[in-house]
Amino acid sequence: MRNLEKYKGVIPAFYACYDEEGDISPQRVRALTRYFVDKGVKGVYVNGSSGECIYQSVADRRKVLENVMEEAAGRLTVIAHVACNNTRDSQELAAHAQSLGVDAIASIPPIYFHLPEYAIAEYWNDISQAAPQTDFIIYNIPQLAGVALTQSLLKEMMKNPNVIGVKNSSMPVQDIQIFKQLAGEDYIIFNGPDEQFISGRVIGAQGGIGGTYGAMPELFLELDRLVKAGSMDEACRLQHTVNAIIYKLCSGRANMYAVIKEVLRINEGLDIGGVRKPLTGLNKEDIAVAAEAAEMIRAARSAWNV
Numbered sequence: 001m002r003n004l005e006k007y008k009g010v011i012p013a014f015y016a017c018y019d020e021e022g023d024i025s026p027q028r029v030r031a032l033t034r035y036f037v038d039k040g041v042k043g044v045y046v047n048g049s050s051g052e053c054i055y056q057s058v059a060d061r062r063k064v065l066e067n068v069m070e071e072a073a074g075r076l077t078v079i080a081h082v083a084c085n086n087t088r089d090s091q092e093l094a095a096h097a098q099s100l101g102v103d104a105i106a107s108i109p110p111i112y113f114h115l116p117e118y119a120i121a122e123y124w125n126d127i128s129q130a131a132p133q134t135d136f137i138i139y140n141i142p143q144l145a146g147v148a149l150t151q152s153l154l155k156e157m158m159k160n161p162n163v164i165g166v167k168n169s170s171m172p173v174q175d176i177q178i179f180k181q182l183a184g185e186d187y188i189i190f191n192g193p194d195e196q197f198i199s200g201r202v203i204g205a206q207g208g209i210g211g212t213y214g215a216m217p218e219l220f221l222e223l224d225r226l227v228k229a230g231s232m233d234e235a236c237r238l239q240h241t242v243n244a245i246i247y248k249l250c251s252g253r254a255n256m257y258a259v260i261k262e263v264l265r266i267n268e269g270l271d272i273g274g275v276r277k278p279l280t281g282l283n284k285e286d287i288a289v290a291a292e293a294a295e296m297i298r299a300a301r302s303a304w305n306v
Contacts, residue, residue, distance in 0.1 A: 002164055004188045006077045006103060008206045009042030010220045011190070012213035013050035014068065015257060015264075018273030024060050026067045028272045032214075033071040035270055039217040042207065043077025043103070044068065045167075047093075049144065050211040050257060053081060054111075055276045058089050062096050069100045079137060079209070083107035087123055091130035104135035106167060109147040117153045128162045136162040140179075141169040141192065149175075151182055158183065167209050168192050173199045180204035194220075195243050198235045201227045212246050215260045215267075216297045218306040219245075241300050248293040252286040255279040262290035267297060 014036075017028035036044055046068050047053045047061045056064075065080050072078060080102045082093035090107065097105050107127050109120045128136045138157060142148035148170065157163050166179050169192025180189045181204075191200025194210040197220065201208070213220045219242050226235035249259050258281050264270040274281045282290070 002186055004164065004206070006043070007079075007165070007188050007190070009208075010213060010217065010224050011043045011045050011077065011079065011207060011209045012036060012041055012217060012220075013048050013209055013211045014044045014046045014064075015050055015214060015261065015272055016052040016056070016276065017064070018276065020273070022274070022276060024056075024063050025273060026063065029064055029067040030071040031270060032272055033068050033076070035268065036214070036217070037072065037075045040221065041076070041213070041217050043079065044072070045079045045081065045106070045209045048081040048106070048139070048209075049141070050214075051081070052257070052276050052279065053083075054085075055279070058084065058092060061093055065097060065100060065102070069102065078102045079104045079106055081106045081108075081139065082127060083110075083139070085111055087126050090123075090127045094127045094131040094134070098131035098134045102134065104137050104164065105131050106137040106139045108139045108141060108145045109149075111145050111147075114146065117150065117156070120147065121153060121156045124157060125160055128160055132162070134162065135164045136160065137165055137167055137190075138163065139167045139169070140175070143169075143171070149179070151178065154179060154182060158187075163187075165189055168200075168205070171196075173203050176200050176205050177203045195239075195246055197223050197242070198227055198232070198239045202232070211257070212242075212249060212260065215249065215263050215293075216242065216245060216300070218301050219297070219304065222304055222306045238300075238304060241303075245293055245296045245300065248289065248296060252282075252289040253280065254282045254286040258282050259286060259290045259293065262287060263294045263297065266291060266294040
């Protein structure tokens with residue numbers, strides 16, 4: 001049996017941190033890392049969707065991960081998403097991540113060209129071979145990648161001993177149950193859709209990785225506690241509160257991550273910059289949306305005493 005305990009719990013997806021010129025800011029990366037350490041989350045998922053990875057260079061992503069690892073100093077489980085839209089760059093990031101001592105690497109399938117399953121498996125296995133001492137997590141997000149993880153593809157990937165589980169961000173909760181039943185207890189399935197945190201956990205996910213966790217980690221930590229305690233009526237009420245906040249975060253013209261970064265500035269005094277084009281930044285109306293969301297988060301933390 002593998003030691004999967006370090007992956008069980010609340011793992012926020014790490015946000016891209018830019019300076020005023022839109023370049024990666026090591027200082028802001030370190031500040032966000034300290035924020036997560038102080039909040040008491042289980043770990044961080046670095047250079048994924050929330051980290052705007054597809055709009056960053058290999059050098060950008062290396063710089064982000066280097067600063068996260070130095071600042072975390074073993075206090076967080078670190079999962080590094082290393083997928084690029086070609087195998088060579090993905091392998092470079094995988095080898096780099098292993099050299100830094102991350103806990104796991106993760107990868108979406110290749111996007112744009114719709115490759116057959118055997119080619120996707122080869123892509124993932126080639127990445128894994130570049131970091132042979134490091135756990136590998138499949139990232140299933142078909143609504144963005146355009147490719148869904150199937151049972152047959154998962155079975156093929158389970159032949160790779162480095163594969164330890166799936167970050168499942170497909171919307172059907174049933175997918176978590178299917179993957180968990182197929183993989184068994186020696187693998188971990190992460191809930192991806194934040195709006196379904198408790199649903200995914202109930203049906204078999206042992207942890208969660210999410211893009212809105214960072215805006216309100218206390219609320220997701222409390223959801224995790226309630227699920228583990230079996231207090232499902234309370235968990236359901238809190239999930240509804242969290243979902244209302246998520247809907248507010250998504251209600252502006254700007255990209256959701258631009259709104260979240262403004263929420264962090266308001267509630268935490270944490271400035272990590274804006275978002276990278278072509279993602280849409282804030283306008284005047286979006287600043288009002290962020291202020292409303294920030295107030296909703298403060299009210300929820302007060303109501304739930306977290």
